[in-house]
Amino acid sequence: MNSFLSRRTLLKLFTVTGILGILGYSRVVKPQPTIHQWDTLTLPRKLNKPKKVVVIGGGLAGLASAYELSNRGFEVTLLEKSPQLGGKIASWDIQVGEDSFKMEHGFHGFFPQYYNLKSIVNEIKIKDNFQSLDYYSVVFKDNKYAPENFRPSHSSFPWNIVDLAISSRNSLHWGINLANPAHWRVFHAITSFKIPNSYDNLDAISVSDWAKKGIPQGLFDLYFLPFAKSSLNAPDVLSTGELMQFFHFYFFGNPEGLAFNGTVDDMGTSLVNPIANNITKNGGKIITEANISKINYGGDRIISIEYYEGENVSNVPFWVDVNPLLKDSHYDYYGAGDQLFAVVKNTDKAFSLSCTHQGCIVNKQEDGKFLCPCHGAMYDQDGKVVNPPAKRNLNTYKVIAVEDNRVKLVADNANIVSKPKKIEGDYFVMATDVNGLKHLFNLIEGEGENFAHIKTQVASLALADPFAVGRFWLDKDFDWQHSNFASLSGYKLTDSITLYHRIQREYKAWAQKTGGSVVELHAYCYKEKEFPTQESILATFVQELYEIVPELADANILHQQLVNQKNFSGYPPNSFKMRPETETHIKNLMFAGDWVKMPFPCGLMERAISTGLMSANAILHQEGLQRRDLLSVNPSGLLTI
Numbered sequence: 001m002n003s004f005l006s007r008r009t010l011l012k013l014f015t016v017t018g019i020l021g022i023l024g025y026s027r028v029v030k031p032q033p034t035i036h037q038w039d040t041l042t043l044p045r046k047l048n049k050p051k052k053v054v055v056i057g058g059g060l061a062g063l064a065s066a067y068e069l070s071n072r073g074f075e076v077t078l079l080e081k082s083p084q085l086g087g088k089i090a091s092w093d094i095q096v097g098e099d100s101f102k103m104e105h106g107f108h109g110f111f112p113q114y115y116n117l118k119s120i121v122n123e124i125k126i127k128d129n130f131q132s133l134d135y136y137s138v139v140f141k142d143n144k145y146a147p148e149n150f151r152p153s154h155s156s157f158p159w160n161i162v163d164l165a166i167s168s169r170n171s172l173h174w175g176i177n178l179a180n181p182a183h184w185r186v187f188h189a190i191t192s193f194k195i196p197n198s199y200d201n202l203d204a205i206s207v208s209d210w211a212k213k214g215i216p217q218g219l220f221d222l223y224f225l226p227f228a229k230s231s232l233n234a235p236d237v238l239s240t241g242e243l244m245q246f247f248h249f250y251f252f253g254n255p256e257g258l259a260f261n262g263t264v265d266d267m268g269t270s271l272v273n274p275i276a277n278n279i280t281k282n283g284g285k286i287i288t289e290a291n292i293s294k295i296n297y298g299g300d301r302i303i304s305i306e307y308y309e310g311e312n313v314s315n316v317p318f319w320v321d322v323n324p325l326l327k328d329s330h331y332d333y334y335g336a337g338d339q340l341f342a343v344v345k346n347t348d349k350a351f352s353l354s355c356t357h358q359g360c361i362v363n364k365q366e367d368g369k370f371l372c373p374c375h376g377a378m379y380d381q382d383g384k385v386v387n388p389p390a391k392r393n394l395n396t397y398k399v400i401a402v403e404d405n406r407v408k409l410v411a412d413n414a415n416i417v418s419k420p421k422k423i424e425g426d427y428f429v430m431a432t433d434v435n436g437l438k439h440l441f442n443l444i445e446g447e448g449e450n451f452a453h454i455k456t457q458v459a460s461l462a463l464a465d466p467f468a469v470g471r472f473w474l475d476k477d478f479d480w481q482h483s484n485f486a487s488l489s490g491y492k493l494t495d496s497i498t499l500y501h502r503i504q505r506e507y508k509a510w511a512q513k514t515g516g517s518v519v520e521l522h523a524y525c526y527k528e529k530e531f532p533t534q535e536s537i538l539a540t541f542v543q544e545l546y547e548i549v550p551e552l553a554d555a556n557i558l559h560q561q562l563v564n565q566k567n568f569s570g571y572p573p574n575s576f577k578m579r580p581e582t583e584t585h586i587k588n589l590m591f592a593g594d595w596v597k598m599p600f601p602c603g604l605m606e607r608a609i610s611t612g613l614m615s616a617n618a619i620l621h622q623e624g625l626q627r628r629d630l631l632s633v634n635p636s637g638l639l640t641i
Contacts, residue, residue: 031255033115034634036600038617038627045626047073053619054079054305054425056292056440059087060117060605061592062431063275064612067120068628070282072620077423078279079290079307081359083391084268085276087433088565089605091268092389096473096559101506102266103389105375105563106469106522107485107498109133110263112152112256113249114606115631116613121271124278129270130261133503137482138226141490141547145170145222147482153257158191158638160251175216182214189240192639193248195599199576203241206573210240226487227251229495231603232568233464234525242571249601253633262485262503291359293420295444297451301588302428302444306420311392315418317400317410328364330381334407339442341409343399350397350409351383357390360435360567370394371534373466376563378534427622429615431592433567434461450585457580461595462570465525468493469563470541471500473510476555477517488548493531493540496522497548516558521545538562569595582614590615600632 051074055066058080070076084090091102110117110130121127138148146169153160165171177183189202202210207228211220224243228235231246250258263270276286287307293314294306308314320341326333331342334350340361343350353362353370360374369386370379378387383394401408430440441458444451484499500518501511507518521541523531531537538560546553579597582590592615594607602610610630617627 031634033113033631034600036630036632038621038629043624043626045072047623047625050075051427051623052077052423052425053427053429054423055429055431056305057087057429057431057433057436057593058082058085058276058286058288059431059433059593060089060608061594061612061615062087062429063272063279064116064120064609065429065431065590065592065615066279066284066286066612067275068613068616069619070279070284072616072625074427074619076279076282076284077425078284078286079292079305079423080286080288081291081432081436082357082389083288084389085286085288086268086272088567089267089272090389091266091272094388094561099510101510102268103471103561103563104267105565106467107262107496107500107503107520108267108605109136109260109485110605111250111254111258111260113254113633114609116602117606117609119631120275120609124274126270126274129264129274131264131503133260133262133484135483136258136260137486138222139482139486139488140221141488144490145173145218148222149483150258152259153255160255160257170218170222173218174222175218177216180214183216185213186215186219188639189244190247190252191637193244193253193601193637194640195245195601195635196576197640198244199239199241201241202244203239203576204574205240207235207238207240207243210243211235221489226489226495229524230487231571232467232524233571234527237462237465237570237572239571239573239575241576245601246603248637249603249606249633252637253601253635255633260485264505266504266506292440292443295440297444297446297586300448300450300586302425302586304422304424305428306422308417308420311413312417313395313411313413314420315411315416317408319403319406319408322405322407330368331364334409341397343407348399350399350407352395352397354395355390356385356392356394359439362394365533366535371564373564373566375565376534376561425588427588427590427619429590429592429612429619431612431615433593434463434569434595435567437461437591437593437595454580454584454586457578460575460578461580462572462575463566464568464570466523466528466564466566467568468523468526468531468537468541468565469520469561470538470545471518471520471561471563472542472545472557473516473518473559474552474555475514475516475558476552477501477511477515478549478551480549491544491547493523493526493537494521494544494548495524498522517552517555519545519549519552521548534562534564537564569593582611583618590618600630600635602632 053069053074053076055062055078066076066078088105091104094103136150289310290307292307296303320334323333334341340353341350355362355372357377360372362370362372365371368381377390396412397409398412399407484502487496498520500507581597592611596611620627
């Protein structure tokens with residue numbers, strides 16, 4: 001027998017020893033965020049000559065872009081179609097009896113690995129606007145599994161798995177069989193995430209189809225299904241590659257654990273307004289209710305944009321073709337997509353079906369009213385506002401000519417202006433949601449291979465299934481043994497519950513004054529065919545509220561708010577390759593939004609903030625300025641080769 005070890009054996013020994021050393025080190029030392037160092041040289045941080053940037057979209061992505069650029073000396077104009085800034089985290093006023101509250105699009109949690117969002121929070125000194133919610137529960141209907149509780153951690157993979165197995169009352173139900181090769185393939189996929197490799201291997205298959213290939217049933221029920229839906233995409237239309245990214249960011253590559261923060265007040269007060277105030281303090285201009293009517297493009301650049309402000313609309317007549325797909329006894333429909341109009345039969349009266357809140361197309365309900373599926377605004381049969389967040393009625397028009405299968409319309413509003421306002425810019429950032437982005441590209445008359453490629457990318461972007469929020473004011477409080485925000489599994493509609501009267505100050509004060517409670521239920525990605533109307537959604541929420549909290553069975557609902565959104569980005573199979581990146585082939589156009597292809601793992605609000613900062617970095621780089629360092633969890637899984 002040879003007494004000397006072979007070179008291969010030595011290499012194996014060193015590799016195993018190295019891995020064991022890393023594992024041991026990661027058990028006692030908390031891993032630090034990965035820094036994406038953009039510039040190795042020290043470059044100037046601020047402009048020394050005037051440059052104008054137009055940011056379109058006032059959600060988190062647009063706010064982050066405008067924030068960074070205004071801090072660096074750019075003359076920034078931020079345009080937002082809605083009356084409120086914030087996009088999916090906007091807030092607006094509602095009245096409940098004699099009390100006023102801020103309503104939102106639903107509760108949002110801030111996880112500790114939201115490094116780039118937290119850096120802005122620290123810079124503008126608003127840490128006190130956030131509070132720890134201590135831990136995070138997942139609760140299962142009919143006690144199919146014991147509740148899972150996730151807490152802060154100081155260990156990364158694999159020690160967080162070890163800690164979970166020790167603390168979980170369900171670990172014996174995980175269903176892992178180490179003799180099953182399919183289970184090893186699942187283990188390898190979730191522990192070896194890497195961009196773009198994981199997408200190359202798994203982007204073509206949906207989570208539902210991938211689950212059929214051998215995920216242990218207990219693991220799927222306990223973790224994969226609840227967390228997949230919390231990405232706001234249903235498992236049957238969610239790319240497995242995207243799920244791996246989501247899991248890596250929130251768990252396998254995350255050394256922070258799943259405890260999280262909430263805002264002490266509404267999101268607008270706690271986060272949106274402070275960022276906006278910083279932008280204006282640095283000389284930035286913010287214009288809300290800005291309806292863009294034209295984007296002027298020439299050569300390889302965007303030259304300017306034109307827009308109407310507030311209720312002002314163009315007085316230029318236009319033709320619209322009949323829509324053959326929509327039939328109704330009361331209206332004829334013309335146009336399509338985001339330019340859809342209803343003409344009252346046998347009259348010259350017409351109105352736009354674009355919601356005046358953020359431009360989503362409203363849908364006719366069984367009672368004849370029109371509901372905005374994005375944020376829950378309601379209009380009557382004549383297009384007049386019934387429920388917020390919209391403040392203005394639908395825009396009205398007159399039919400002035402009829403020809404074959406089309407009509408000519410002209411605005412019938414009191415505030416008609418002949419000319420839009422125009423803004424020129426050195427750079428433009430499009431930071432809208434998917435629907436808004438598609439609308440903007442419909443306004444550009446461009447040509448050439450590069451422009452055609454970008455337009456194809458934009459057209460390929462998908463929307464997720466709708467998201468619904470029901471918030472209920474009740475005349476009774478109740479005991480609750482789980483976290484004040486908890487995921488729920490096994491219900492027909494409801495995916496989470498939030499106890500607002502134990503989180504935000506104005507709701508706490510109301511509960512203390514009245515002895516009541518304020519509870520919010522979320523449906524992350526419901527199927528429209530199962531819940532086609534507002535009434536069906538609300539009725540199911542109420543039914544499931546009593547199932548989730550039986551103590552409320554004899555409580556009276558004093559007030560209720562329902563918000564629907566169908567504007568979250570979709571990540572379906574085979575979508576990764578076509579997803580646009582921050583920088584485009586139009587030299588002075590940047591993209592920002594959670595639909596942007598990312599070079600590092602991130603999710604939800606952190607993804608939006610990161611893309612906004614990336615768009616700012618792209619502009620800074622073109623101007624020869626120092627780019628901002630961006631942070632993330634470890635970009636690759638431990639077992640990545």
